[in-house]
Amino acid sequence: MPEIALTQAPAHVRMGSSIGQPLTRREGVLKTTGAARYAADHHPPGMAYAALAVSSIARGRVVALDVAAAKDHPGVIAVMTPANAPKLALDPDAKLHPFMFRLDVLQNDKVRYANQPIAVVVADTLEAATEGAALLAPRYETEPARVGLDGHERFAPQAVGAGRPAEESHGDVEAGLASASRRIETVYETPGQYHNAMEPHAIVAAWDGDTLTIDTPSQGMAFAQDRIAGLFGIEPTAVHIRSPFLGGGFGSKGLISGPQILGIMAARLVGRPVKLVLQRAQMYGPVGHRAPTRQTMRLGADDQGRLTALSHHVHTATSAFDDFVEPAATVSHALYASPAIRTSHEAVRIDTGTPLFMRAPGEAPGSAALESAIDEMAHASGMDPLRFRLANYADVEPISGNPFSSKALRQCYEQGAERFGWSRRPLAPRQMRDEAGMLVGWGMGTATFPAIMFEGHARAVLRRDGTGIVELGAHDMGQGAWTALAQIAADSLGLDLGRIEFRSGTSDLPDAGIAGGSAHTATAGMAIHGAGADVIARLADLATGDSRSPLFGAGNAGVIARGGRLFRRDNEAASESYADILSRAGRDVIEGHGSGRVDPAAQAAYAMHAHGAVFAEVKVDPDFGQVRVTRLVGAFAAGTIVNPHMVRSQYLGGMIWGVSFALHEQAVTDRRSGRVMNANLADYHVPVNADVPSIEAILVEERDIHVNALGIKGVGEIGVTGTAGAIANAVWHATGVRVRSFPITLDRLIEP
Amino acid sequence: MNRFEYIRPVTVSEAVAAGAAPGSTYLAAGTNLLDLMKGGVTRPVQLVDITRLPGLDRIEHLEDGGVRIGALVRNADLAHDPAFARRFPSIAEALLSGASAQLRNAATAGGNLLQRTRCAYFYDTASACNKRHPGAGCDAIGGDNRLHAILGWSEHCIATHPSDFCVPMTALDAVVEIEGPQGRRAIPLEQFHRLPGDNPERETVLDRGELITAIRLPPEAAAFAPHARYLKVRERTSYAFAVVSAAAALRFEGDVIAEARIALGSVALTPWRPRSAEATLAGARPDAAAFRHAADAALADARPSGDNAFKIELARRIVVRALTLAAAGTPARMPALPASPFAGVMTHA
Numbered sequence A: 001m002p003e004i005a006l007t008q009a010p011a012h013v014r015m016g017s018s019i020g021q022p023l024t025r026r027e028g029v030l031k032t033t034g035a036a037r038y039a040a041d042h043h044p045p046g047m048a049y050a051a052l053a054v055s056s057i058a059r060g061r062v063v064a065l066d067v068a069a070a071k072d073h074p075g076v077i078a079v080m081t082p083a084n085a086p087k088l089a090l091d092p093d094a095k096l097h098p099f100m101f102r103l104d105v106l107q108n109d110k111v112r113y114a115n116q117p118i119a120v121v122v123a124d125t126l127e128a129a130t131e132g133a134a135l136l137a138p139r140y141e142t143e144p145a146r147v148g149l150d151g152h153e154r155f156a157p158q159a160v161g162a163g164r165p166a167e168e169s170h171g172d173v174e175a176g177l178a179s180a181s182r183r184i185e186t187v188y189e190t191p192g193q194y195h196n197a198m199e200p201h202a203i204v205a206a207w208d209g210d211t212l213t214i215d216t217p218s219q220g221m222a223f224a225q226d227r228i229a230g231l232f233g234i235e236p237t238a239v240h241i242r243s244p245f246l247g248g249g250f251g252s253k254g255l256i257s258g259p260q261i262l263g264i265m266a267a268r269l270v271g272r273p274v275k276l277v278l279q280r281a282q283m284y285g286p287v288g289h290r291a292p293t294r295q296t297m298r299l300g301a302d303d304q305g306r307l308t309a310l311s312h313h314v315h316t317a318t319s320a321f322d323d324f325v326e327p328a329a330t331v332s333h334a335l336y337a338s339p340a341i342r343t344s345h346e347a348v349r350i351d352t353g354t355p356l357f358m359r360a361p362g363e364a365p366g367s368a369a370l371e372s373a374i375d376e377m378a379h380a381s382g383m384d385p386l387r388f389r390l391a392n393y394a395d396v397e398p399i400s401g402n403p404f405s406s407k408a409l410r411q412c413y414e415q416g417a418e419r420f421g422w423s424r425r426p427l428a429p430r431q432m433r434d435e436a437g438m439l440v441g442w443g444m445g446t447a448t449f450p451a452i453m454f455e456g457h458a459r460a461v462l463r464r465d466g467t468g469i470v471e472l473g474a475h476d477m478g479q480g481a482w483t484a485l486a487q488i489a490a491d492s493l494g495l496d497l498g499r500i501e502f503r504s505g506t507s508d509l510p511d512a513g514i515a516g517g518s519a520h521t522a523t524a525g526m527a528i529h530g531a532g533a534d535v536i537a538r539l540a541d542l543a544t545g546d547s548r549s550p551l552f553g554a555g556n557a558g559v560i561a562r563g564g565r566l567f568r569r570d571n572e573a574a575s576e577s578y579a580d581i582l583s584r585a586g587r588d589v590i591e592g593h594g595s596g597r598v599d600p601a602a603q604a605a606y607a608m609h610a611h612g613a614v615f616a617e618v619k620v621d622p623d624f625g626q627v628r629v630t631r632l633v634g635a636f637a638a639g640t641i642v643n644p645h646m647v648r649s650q651y652l653g654g655m656i657w658g659v660s661f662a663l664h665e666q667a668v669t670d671r672r673s674g675r676v677m678n679a680n681l682a683d684y685h686v687p688v689n690a691d692v693p694s695i696e697a698i699l700v701e702e703r704d705i706h707v708n709a710l711g712i713k714g715v716g717e718i719g720v721t722g723t724a725g726a727i728a729n730a731v732w733h734a735t736g737v738r739v740r741s742f743p744i745t746l747d748r749l750i751e752p
Numbered sequence B: 001m002n003r004f005e006y007i008r009p010v011t012v013s014e015a016v017a018a019g020a021a022p023g024s025t026y027l028a029a030g031t032n033l034l035d036l037m038k039g040g041v042t043r044p045v046q047l048v049d050i051t052r053l054p055g056l057d058r059i060e061h062l063e064d065g066g067v068r069i070g071a072l073v074r075n076a077d078l079a080h081d082p083a084f085a086r087r088f089p090s091i092a093e094a095l096l097s098g099a100s101a102q103l104r105n106a107a108t109a110g111g112n113l114l115q116r117t118r119c120a121y122f123y124d125t126a127s128a129c130n131k132r133h134p135g136a137g138c139d140a141i142g143g144d145n146r147l148h149a150i151l152g153w154s155e156h157c158i159a160t161h162p163s164d165f166c167v168p169m170t171a172l173d174a175v176v177e178i179e180g181p182q183g184r185r186a187i188p189l190e191q192f193h194r195l196p197g198d199n200p201e202r203e204t205v206l207d208r209g210e211l212i213t214a215i216r217l218p219p220e221a222a223a224f225a226p227h228a229r230y231l232k233v234r235e236r237t238s239y240a241f242a243v244v245s246a247a248a249a250l251r252f253e254g255d256v257i258a259e260a261r262i263a264l265g266s267v268a269l270t271p272w273r274p275r276s277a278e279a280t281l282a283g284a285r286p287d288a289a290a291f292r293h294a295a296d297a298a299l300a301d302a303r304p305s306g307d308n309a310f311k312i313e314l315a316r317r318i319v320v321r322a323l324t325l326a327a328a329g330t331p332a333r334m335p336a337l338p339a340s341p342f343a344g345v346m347t348h349a
């Protein structure tokens, strides 16, 4: 194995005084008392309210809007339509790179999906704006909507997800299937899903000349700055974004959306600050979603239950005008050993808003299908599902043949199974009942998510009084960045948490990288770590080069930073406080900078993934098919755990989204109109507390010296994977009925 | 929002006078009405807020053994009234299975009766709906109608009435007390809601301006207390409308059933009382065959209105189970998951 420089943490920084501590959320009091200000809580002087009017058809043209009626409504200031919308410096339909998505910002009268913005009404009050929007009474020229996966021309996309090839393979799948002693071919369907963060997309935009200040929830402020700057023809540095707290994002706030741009345009049009907040129903269109999938799995296994071939084909949908293809099959390359694996994707174009990254994009639906198929193959092989998975345990990443940077999946299986009591599971389905006569089933799934990093930067400052500042434009979507990143910051400077000031959440600070792909703690954390190390290295230079210091001559690698002092590594009796070093040197501050990014050499040499094992117990009413998940145990290994408290929350939340995927979430689209008919939280079901009576997350120890110097993988999305499959498998084990269409609703379980 | 008048009368007669004006609508807790107004589904000219009317928020246990529930009694207050819950346990169970705690704290008894259907095409003003615009057509037909009606529907409307409260109330012969411009009257709840027929826009027998003042349960209703259950099958454990629900109440003489009451919810545009099914049980022993026979009778006229044939068999099974549970006896304490099939299940092994 190659030696990778990155594997060595800088010797003078001691980790562990803050990192690893289960601190409670530092902004918790602000949030529970309502003092935390979210974007829509801002009311700059002179602010006006904007309301969107959205299309009720999925395809066609707006031929008339009653602008006069809206304008006549008391309180209405302006009605923004394609006729008077401020001109943009860049065509919103331009696609200069794959992450530039086409936006609907009143560039013309075309309608390309239901709920597309077609006008914006600005008024003195929200009520007047809302009524003004209703008074527009649009008339349309309607074309038949293209809806659903069937009946449209399929095409092979150029890339899927964030740029993976649509087709990948190793080995000969057909030969592997031919040589198998047992084969299965099954088709799984997953529905369209919407992110549905609690906090709707909201923006308060204020122009001052060509300088723009906005309060808006963002998972990627630097990306947003660039996009806005390009559209309005200003410098990115003239765009000031404040996004200290998000009420959830789930991927839908990773890129600035059309409605947010419309808020900025409206502010320009009326020359006043403008607030625009989406209504819940308006979130079902212009801000992304997960496309439906139909996944065909073909598996072969030999007599020992070892896979001989695995083929995973995905049929999904994207919009008629842009490309995002749910990379649902790629998960099959990372998990189970097989001499031949082939994945492929094809898509259709339908009249929908462009799908986007959402809660474990690709992995979530892909894992639901893969874990179901593995369960079916285990059953066909007459093997316990855990034994079958162990028989196909991948010691190297199947697609690349690379070793894993670390992989404690065996321990996850062991600890999870032990805690759950898996060994008592009967092999055959429909064997267990509870005292009330409910069918009981146990199922499992393997969780996996790639450990990736983006690029991020941070700045650290040590002050003469021995306190520090660490700052970067990081994003807290509720996952706990304010806490976990501050812990890393404290350790990076060798200070107690109380001695540092941690600044984050605005675009004026160094770009911390996008908060997506479960990569934020690793990316921003490494940037912070680097910035702190930079400061400490400079500080150590001052001390070790100064004959008056007890550390004189110790050399950079020979000191340790802890509790506001530098210590000689070989003799901890010799030490000096930061304040003393600085004051002797006559320095007020020392500043350092750091960056976090992936090490290409490490990445080429190792496969990097987090892993987990999820065990589910469900109870199913034998007559009604109503399902309840009564127990969930997940055991996850994801490298260094910066804050066990926050990480456990992420796992629990992820698993609950897995319950949601398995049993609840589903956009119901009218097959004639292409409209989502359950665009509200009463009808678009997600789990409530009673749906998750007992849920546990086990934090399995794992040390990874290759992913990055801190050993951090991601924990945000992995909980969704594995869980949906585990529940589907448990439902089968309870009932003997294999439902291959998600969500598993009771009508599918009722036998006539 | 649309401009409208808002008035808050302090006497019933004032309220009725105002409520009779064209475009006038009563506002109780607003948990349904305000949503409809925000969505532009209804656009009243005048809201008559009835929440300050005196005396309508009382639960009166009457001397004859019946009870009068004021129209403004909150769902939660009614369910948690100890005497009420003891005497009418299936109604308390139904109330507690509805909506969420927050909504139950607000929603009123009268408003629950008059809540509108949850048909998505009714809420969506871009869809054709005969209830919103008589004669416009019904987009639920041929659309997403998995949860629509299986009984009593017409080709003009296939929606359901979603109330839980109304189901055991109908089974137990509740009577709606009304005050209107023409005076007072009382109508059995069973006849209060209307099936769609040719006029799905006419949802109840109320005339313009008529105000529900109370809902009364007769003394006989309490006789079922030892054997009365409500059962609600839904797509998540709590905070969801019923796919199908049923109330069952039995009165025994010795070990035979003297009288049975059955009502179904979310199967039709009214709470559904299958009296012919009840009749099959009079004098019967409480066994599986008798219950299945009753369930078959209850669903004899059912037919799918779309992709919802599963609801027919589901409804039969729910009737059987509700009767079985009622026969087994009302639990001494309200289950932690009221009306749920999982009500009797420990969550943890």
Ligand SMILES: Cc1cc2nc3c(=O)[nH]c(=O)nc-3n(C[C@H](O)[C@H](O)[C@H](O)COP(=O)(O)OP(=O)(O)OC[C@H]3O[C@@H](n4cnc5c(N)ncnc54)[C@H](O)[C@@H]3O)c2cc1C
Residues within 6 Å of the ligand: A682, B025, B026, B027, B028, B029, B030, B031, B032, B033, B034, B050, B071, B072, B097, B098, B099, B100, B103, B106, B107, B108, B109, B110, B111, B112, B113, B114, B115, B116, B162, B163, B164, B165, B210, B211, B212, B213, B239, B240, B241, B242
């Ligand atoms: C998310 C959600 C989930 C829900 N889930 C359930 C459920 O599971 N089960 C269930 O049964 N219900 C459920 N409901 C419905 C809820 O029970 C009703 O909204 C509530 O009972 C209505 O009462 P209200 O006092 O708020 O009525 P309002 O909304 O004020 O009024 C409703 C209608 O009744 C009329 N009205 C009210 N009082 C009178 C009166 N005294 N005389 C004449 N007319 C009157 C009003 O004019 C209006 O048309 C749910 C509602 C929501 C929003």
Ligand code: SF4
Residues within 6 Å of the ligand: B117, B119, B120, B121, B122, B128, B129, B130, B131, B132, B137, B138, B139, B140, B141, B156, B157, B158, B159, B200
């Ligand atoms: S079923 Fe009834 S309520 Fe629903 S759209 Fe048709 S007419 Fe309207």
